[in-house]
Amino acid sequence: DVYLNKNIPNSTADMLRGILREEKDVENFVRAIDPYTLEFNLPKPFAPFLGILASPILPKHKLEKFVKEGTFMQAWNVNTNPEEIVGTGPYKLKRYIKGQLVEYEANPYYYRKDEGGKRLPYIKRRVAYIVQDPDTALLMFSTGKADYHGIRPTDLMTVVRLKEVSLFDLGPTPSTTFLVFNQNPQADIPKYKLRWFQNSQFRRAISMAIDRSGISLLVYNGLAQPLYGPITPANRPYYYEELFPEIPYDLKTARKLLEGLGFSDRNKDGWLEDPEGNTVEIILLTNAENKERQAIGNMIKEDLEKLGIKVIFNPIDFNALVRRLTTPPYQWEAVIIGLTGSLDPHFGRNVWHSSGTLHMWNPRQKTPATDWEREVDELFDRASSVLSREERIELYRQAYRIIAKEQPLIFLATPKSMVGARDKFENYFPTVWGQYEEEYMFFK
Structure with missing residues (x-):
């Protein structure tokens, strides 16, 4: 139902x-x-x-x-009484203070017990703080108000100096960060811009104008690596080193690609015009709460303006950004955002299949808009219906190669995933996919 x-x-x-x-x-x-x-x-x-x-x-x-x-x-929203919200997990919601915290207590009806018959989870109360500013979150962790915290590369030097705290390097994150252009024919954007964004050579030129190594070094303190395709090294066994060809940072070649499409500075004002005389100007959005994405946006703006592309960079509230991306009239031109990744590629079907609700550059297509999207659809459908693990892996790899070639999303960098935790826990096993068997955690 x-x-x-x-x-x-x-x-x-x-x-x-x-x-x-x-x-x-x-x-x-x-x-x-x-x-x-x-x-x-x-x-x-x-x-x-x-x-x-x-x-x-x-x-x-x-x-x-x-x-x-x-x-x-x-049905359930931030104003719902916590007692009305019922689930089957190890904890139930006890208290919610809007914009401040969520308090959980152990679910007395949770089905799991340990080997001795004791009902899980061992830790009976948890509080999750809602903190918009990552610097404030780091301060709460540093002063002992929080027991564990996701560590950004820029936080590293602060965390390593803390006493009675362990730092866990979990390897490359499965999450991806990317730049996406709006290719939706129903979108409320100028039709001439839609034609730019729908051209794979235009997207490739933009991709070549992005300094991924610079982003990895300057935004992530060198604790990241360039990303050229839709999955990261965390997505074993689907990812391998040569899966995606490197896209070089090459402004000269990028400019030639654009010139080959008819873009040039006809009126000598420093900005490119398309063949119809429209100035190549792009409104770029991201969520204002994410400082890394803001820094990436400023770097991309600087590089694209070296090409002669005017960029209006406008960070906005995350919820407002998601509404623009996912609901009519789809009023956006370009966005820097991310996806969390999934263990089984099929769980990303709503992103990669042309009918998907998160196929964000052109969602919910009744029939695939391009031949390459049709091919990706067929590969994802075939991979879900075969039971051979090896065959599924190869089918998904084929789909990922096509996506990387067409650049509907221009992938940027893969930072390390790190967690800091106070030395007060036993059975604490963090991974890039979440904590392993967290119901068994307890205090030393």
Whole structure:
């Protein structure tokens, strides 16, 4: 009633859409055998299915009325009484102070117990602070108000000086940061700009004008490496060193590519014009709360202006940015933003498949707008329906190579993922994908 509801957009539906294409497939999809057993009937083999079953089980007694009324998307919000929010995890929500903190207490009905029969989790109370400014968050960690904290490369020297604190280098993050241009024909942007952005050679020229090594060094203190494709070294086994060809930082070649498309400074004012005489001017957005993205934006602005491209760089509130990206009239031209990555590539289907809600440069296409998007769609669909691990890996690699070649997203850099934690915990095992078995954590 929720995940397969056409009126409730969600990533689980995007992931299942590759297999449940006909109404009869949905109708026959699942049935209850007894109160604790479900039977799923899939119309064909579907390799990622068990992973998709990790989608949360939702409480019918709390949410059914909102589904029937068509108000599910507004059911739980920041003004909801915490007692109304019911889940199945190790903790339940006890208190929420808007813009300040969330307090959790152990769920007395949580199903997991340790080997001795003691109910998990061991730690019975947790507080998560909501802090917009990363410098303030670092100060809270440094002064002992917080017990563990994600460490930016710029925080490193501060953290290594702290006593009774351990620093965990988790390796390259699976998250990607990128520049994306709006290619959506329905978007509220000038049509001549749409033609620029839809041209793969224009995007390649922009990509060649970005100094990824400089970003890695100056923004991330050298604790990052250039990124040229949609996955990072954290995405084993799909990533390998030669998967994506390096895109050199080469302003001269980038300028030649643009000239080959008819861009030139016709009126000698220092800025390029397109073949129709329109000044090449781009409004670039990012979220104002992220200092790294702001620094990247300033570097990109400087490099593109060396090419003769005028850039108006405008950091805005994150929620306002997401609304522009994901909802009509899609009023944006270029954005620096990121994706968190996923263990199984199929869980990124809503980004890479042309029908996906997060196919952000041109979302929710009824039919693929380009031949290369059609090819990526076919590769993702095939990879989900074969059960051979080796075959799936190769199919996804083929799709990633196409994406890297076409540059719908211009990938920038992969920083290290680091966490600082006070030396007060046992069974604390952080990874780039989250904490391992965090229910078993306890205090020394």
